[in-house]
Amino acid sequence: MQASSITFSAEPEDKKPEYERLVDEIIASPHHGDPHQYQYFGVQFAEAPQTLEFRFDEQQSISAVMVHSIRADNLQTALIDYDLQYYAGGEWVNIEQVRTPLPESVAISSGPTKSSGWYMDQNMFLHRFDTIRTDRLRMVVHRTTFGLLPDSIAREASGWDTPFTLHLREVQIFRSAQDNQ
Numbered sequence: 675m676q677a678s679s680i681t682f683s684a685e686p687e688d689k690k691p692e693y694e695r696l697v698d699e700i701i702a703s704p705h706h707g708d709p710h711q712y713q714y715f716g717v718q719f720a721e722a723p724q725t726l727e728f729r730f731d732e733q734q735s736i737s738a739v740m741v742h743s744i745r746a747d748n749l750q751t752a753l754i755d756y757d758l759q760y761y762a763g764g765e766w767v768n769i770e771q772v773r774t775p776l777p778e779s780v781a782i783s784s785g786p787t788k789s790s791g792w793y794m795d796q797n798m799f800l801h802r803f804d805t806i807r808t809d810r811l812r813m814v815v816h817r818t819t820f821g822l823l824p825d826s827i828a829r830e831a832s833g834w835d836t837p838f839t840l841h842l843r844e845v846q847i848f849r850s851a852q853d854n855q
Contacts, residue, residue: 737850779828
């Protein structure tokens with residue numbers, strides 16, 4: 675299902691993010707040799723939370739959303755914590771809150787290693803829910819990795835100055851089965 679407009683709350687003034695990459699039905703890849711290499715959505719932001727909103731021209735019956743994030747690697751960041759919400763009755767209502775269990779990193783010194791961190795490597799999130807009717811969906815992004823670094827402890831220990839960045843390969847929004855009949 676295509677959104678009529680997509681906005682990000684921390685939209686850079688110097689350039690508009692390439693929103694069409696979020697809904698082009700191509701699961702983009704950061705991997706060398708893939709025909710869609712680096713054709714994913716990415717935008718930096720200074721602080722969290724930030725919102726990514728999808729609007730539709732009219733009310734839609736929606737029963738599932740699939741969020742394709744990116745595996746944390748070097749500068750590619752993974753989505754860790756977010757809320758999926760829909761607009762109803764003049765307010766935002768939670769569909770699901772995603773909170774990824776992530777133990778704190780430990781600053782260490784072992785050869786070239788400056789920190790030890792853990793991250794589950796999850797990069798796809800399937801949300802199935804009772805059918806909702808709405809003209810808007812949004813993701814409230816609370817936390818991403820800092821590139822391959824899972825948290826601020828690892829970031830500080832490494833000396834990397836990697837910013838918050840939201841990288842997504844695709845967001846698929848599905849109509850309920852009754853609307854597809």
